[in-house]
Amino acid sequence: GQNIDQPTEMTATEGAIVQINCTYQTSGFNGLFWYQQHAGEAPTFLSYNVLDGLEEKGRFSSFLSRSKGYSYLLLKELQMKDSASYLCAVRDSNYQLIWGAGTKLIIKP
Amino acid sequence: DGGITQSPKYLFRKEGQNVTLSCEQNLNHDAMYWYRQDPGQGLRLIYYSQIVNDFQKGDIAEGYSVSREKKESFPLTVTSAQKNPTAFYLCASSISETNSEFFGPGTRLTVL
Numbered sequence: 001g002q003n004i005d006q007p008t009e010m011t012a013t014e015g016a017i018v019q020i021n022c023t024y025q026t027s028g029f030n031g032l033f034w035y036q037q038h039a040g041e042a043p044t045f046l047s048y049n050v051l052d053g054l055e056e057k058g059r060f061s062s063f064l065s066r067s068k069g070y071s072y073l074l075l076k077e078l079q080m081k082d083s084a085s086y087l088c089a090v091r092d093s094n095y096q097l098i099w100g101a102g103t104k105l106i107i108k109p
Numbered sequence: 110d111g112g113i114t115q116s117p118k119y120l121f122r123k124e125g126q127n128v129t130l131s132c133e134q135n136l137n138h139d140a141m142y143w144y145r146q147d148p149g150q151g152l153r154l155i156y157y158s159q160i161v162n163d164f165q166k167g168d169i170a171e172g173y174s175v176s177r178e179k180k181e182s183f184p185l186t187v188t189s190a191q192k193n194p195t196a197f198y199l200c201a202s203s204i205s206e207t208n209s210e211f212f213g214p215g216t217r218l219t220v221l
Contacts, residue, residue, distance in 0.1 A: 008149075044212070097154070
């Protein structure tokens with residue numbers, strides 16, 4: 001079966017750095033996505049990786065290793081507004097998105 | 110402004126009633142999707158459509174139906190056959206199946 005694993009919850013301090021990991025086992029691979037979802041709201045697109053390596057976008061970076069079935073989302077200079085769930089999703093061989101359950105990130109002052 | 114709209118934001122229905130959730134987009138996207146989100150679980154695909162007048166079942170299509178008569182619209186009907194319909198329903202669209210998906214604000218359906 002297809003599976004996306006991410007930690008259920010993480011806590012970090014305002015101003016610090018946090019890394020959210022995602023491991024996947026899917027039938028085929030056509031890209032990995034990270035989304036942010038605030039409570040009660042819709043997910044919003046953060047990043048996309050299809051080749052190995054690091055993609056940087058402001059305070060957020062995303063890394064991919066296809067051989068290891070592994071990705072992480074790195075958030076720097078954490079702000080209180082970064083408190084949200086972070087969803088990892090992989091597009092499989094049928095081009096469908098397979099979603100992880102999300103990591104709830106709690107930021108403390 | 111371009112975007113995806115879903116209405117209503119909150120919906121209450123009695124058990125045994127069919128209900129239709131609307132999804133409209135003015136992004137000129139070909140592909141549209143319906144997901145269901147339950148606490149502690151990843152998004153699960155109900156139905157998707159890659160082009161007008163064509164749609165495919167996702168992983169949990171039983172008890173749901175859709176139509177795609179216009180490019181802009183992809184309504185979802187939750188029928189009385191859906192055994193556990195209370196959930197947060199999200200509609201999404203993308204330029205094509207290979208691109209990132211953009212989500213509407215969602216409809217929270219509660220069946221009493």
